[in-house]
Amino acid sequence: MQFFETTLSNGLRVIAESNPLAHSTAVCFYVETGARDETPEVSGVSHFLEHMVFKGTPKRTADDVNREFDEFGAYYNAATSDESTYYYAFILPEHLERTIELWSDILRPSLRDEDFETEKQVILEEIRMYADQPPFGADDYCKALFFRDHPLAGSVLGTESTIKQLTAEQMRDYFQHHYTPARTTLAVTGKVDFDELVTLANRYCADWTPGTLPSREATFQTATKFETLAQPSSHQQYLLQMSLAPGGQDSRRYAADIITNIMGNDSGSRLFWDLIDTGSAETVQMWLGEFLDCGTYNLYLSCSPEMLEENLSMIQRHLAQVDREGVSEEELELAKNRICSRMVLSSERPRGRIFSLVENWTLRSEYRTLRDELESYRQVSITEIADVLQAFPLSHPTTVTIGPLEKVEVA
Amino acid sequence: MQFFETTLSNGLRVIAESNPLAHSTAVCFYVETGARDETPEVSGVSHFLEHMVFKGTPKRTADDVNREFDEFGAYYNAATSDESTYYYAFILPEHLERTIELWSDILRPSLRDEDFETEKQVILEEIRMYADQPPFGADDYCKALFFRDHPLAGSVLGTESTIKQLTAEQMRDYFQHHYTPARTTLAVTGKVDFDELVTLANRYCADWTPGTLPSREATFQTATKFETLAQPSSHQQYLLQMSLAPGGQDSRRYAADIITNIMGNDSGSRLFWDLIDTGSAETVQMWLGEFLDCGTYNLYLSCSPEMLEENLSMIQRHLAQVDREGVSEEELELAKNRICSRMVLSSERPRGRIFSLVENWTLRSEYRTLRDELESYRQVSITEIADVLQAFPLSHPTTVTIGPLEKVEVA
Secondary structure, X not given: OEEEEEEOOOOOEEEEEEOOOOXXXXXXXXXXXXXXXXXXXXXXXXXXXXXXXXXXXXXXXXXXXXXXXXXXXOEEEEEEOOOOEEEEEEEOHHHHHHHHXXXXXXXXXXXXXXXXXXXXXXXXXXXXXXXXXXXXXXXHHHHHHHHOOOHHHOOOOOOHHHHHHOOHHHHHXXXXXXXXXXXEEEEEEEOOOHHHHHHHHHHHHOOOXXXXXXXXXXXXXXXXXXXEEEOOOOOOEEEEEEEEEOOOOOOOHHHHHHHHHHHHXXXXXXXXXXXXXXXXXXXXXXXXXXXXXXXXXXXXXXXXXXXXXXXXHHHHHHHHHHHHHXXXXXXXXXXXXXXXXXXXXXXXXXXHOHHHHHHHHHHHOOOOOHHHHHHHHHOOOHHHHHHHHHHOOOOOOEEEEEEOOOOOOOO | OEEEXXXXXXXXXXXXXXXXXXXXXXXXXXXXXXXHHOOHHHOOHHHHHHHHHHHEOOOXXXXXXXXXXXXXXXXXXXXXXXXXXXXXXXXXXXXXXXXXXHHHHHXXXXXXXXXXXXXXXXXXXXXXXXXXXXXXXXXXXXXXXXXXXXXXXXXXXOOHHHHHHOOHHHHHHHXXXXXXXXXXXXXXXXXXOHHHHHHHHHHHHOOOXXXXXXXXXXXXXXXXXXXXEEOOOOOOEEEEEXXXXXXXXXXXXXXXXXHHHHHHOOOOOXXXXXXXXXXXXXXXXXXXXXXXXXXXXXXXXXXXXXXXHHHHXXXXXXXXXXXXXXXXXXXXXXXXXXXXXXXXXXXXXXXXXHHHHHHHHHHHOOOOOHHHHHHHHHOOOHHHHHHHHHHOOOOOOXXXXXXXXXXXXXX
């Protein structure tokens, strides 16, 4: 494995973790813009724009785009999150040039009015589908409640109302200010010759107009609230919790990740043994959210409505207990093994390294090998866990529950 | 890559494709028994037994099983099909012995009466969930209609009625006759030392009681039928088709696979362009089913009810046309590229090779490298496609549709 990086004259960063033994190549165009970069009136524009990127360019129709990816058998997709929008393909190494040429073309989309109106219906259907499925939008609701006025309060999908009112002109304006080369990183892992990659990046992306990297700073004060939303048609009861955790640039994030694993890994965790293994709940999980300026502990529970209050008390007892008493050496060791085994197993292919590579580079301006990451987990001590729990306790989350219950009594 | 194989004195086969450069190991215990090996009165016992395997042994409780897999961070699971039941884990190479020891123990489960009754409720819930989801059991229905008296007509899950009536005694009897070493293959891919593997297999599986390999021969005459099932609560209309294709031991299966890819791949296929790209249907796909003594062309369609008849006519025209005229050189080339790219990309990790390895060995008694498989696809000619379409035409399938429509007019 070898790491390479350069920046083109228009500001586009190009990075690669090259592995001559790999049989495939993963390619990602990562744009540092997402829901947090939207004003409330254009909420959802980043995700909608991600769809529009596949709708054609001056050189290509939407059908051409589809056909060309298909011709070389690539696995390709795109996704939008709170802080980024990324486009990726997993390919055979010999298709690198075609892939770079194709992505670089479609990342300068036409954004035609008629395509915009057609795709708007698809987005609205996606929003309705999302509202139809558990937890029926309660996750967005919880996030908004927790983050209050902070930009992270916004929804990635947007709402029916913002999407309906959005104009193609607003999207073109958003595109122009946010899809600049200075906000974009081309990342590649697997079998790749970096000199060739830079040549291709220059050939196909050098004409992208430079732009600035707007500040994403924001101040916030998170909330601790409890709300019950009624969804009479639901059979199960769902519950979400969020509280503040170390952020993506905070080295304490490894300890925080271990804490959520000990508490709420999908098997073998404290909540697993007391809620799932006993049959009290169908699902319970905890995980860490990482953002530019903060992190979140997240919890998700689904169970039958009559079990909710009992399960919630159990969860509260567990969260208070770990805040007070920390974790044991044995639990710490087990969680490290779980996390490290999974990281090694999932890093085996180039596609398993690409997102870690690009996120370390964009969020933290550093290259970290798989070994570095494993080492950071291995070094976390019982004392550090206790310190993190003191600075970022688990036991005062914002909670939202949704389902057939109209009222929930909190112990 | 190097292939190794041996057979223990009790009949257990042990095979491996060793790759010293891999970072992980995939382990599979593959038992050649499934829905086709069940008598009608115990329909569903193979799948139910797969669940019971995780419920403990004389040495371990169900919790122990869960805890031990978790301790070494393995990804593990099991599945039941028409012809096999398999148990697999993707692990770090250093955990090979623990994995073999654990699987070999749980594959001799206690099958206690009380666990059997508890798990029966889980299976019944799974059957009800399955009936709640599109296509609402119509796939099992279509299979039964198509295969008539052949053992492949049975359902993997079984029915509420067979599961309710099943006794623990019947399951223990089924286990004893079907989970014999002669019907079981231990397959490993990735980083593995074969001598060590054989030592471990002997250490942990040599005491498995030998058994015979019962005949699975059956004669059949498939049906061509059309049925409409009413499901008034459904919003969409669903349609399934099956017809006879080359079987798993027939070298024409590569051509048949290419045919389903050209006709019904999820993108870039004939049906994709005419039904999906035009917005006429939500999903349309074709794929090849491979069994011991036959194969099936399968088709799945979902669309709005008012579009069903038009879509069905379109499908019929396409199937009749390909039977009559075959495919073009360009389509053949494109399909080969799609199939081969995906095979290469998905074979990169040990877990991507394990099922191909074990199925080639059990179904066809041969070892085939990835290169062999690619070569078999590459060699398929236009003429061979035409021959296969003549011997196994697409245009007379058994069809089942389910949804709000009460009656469907076939053109």
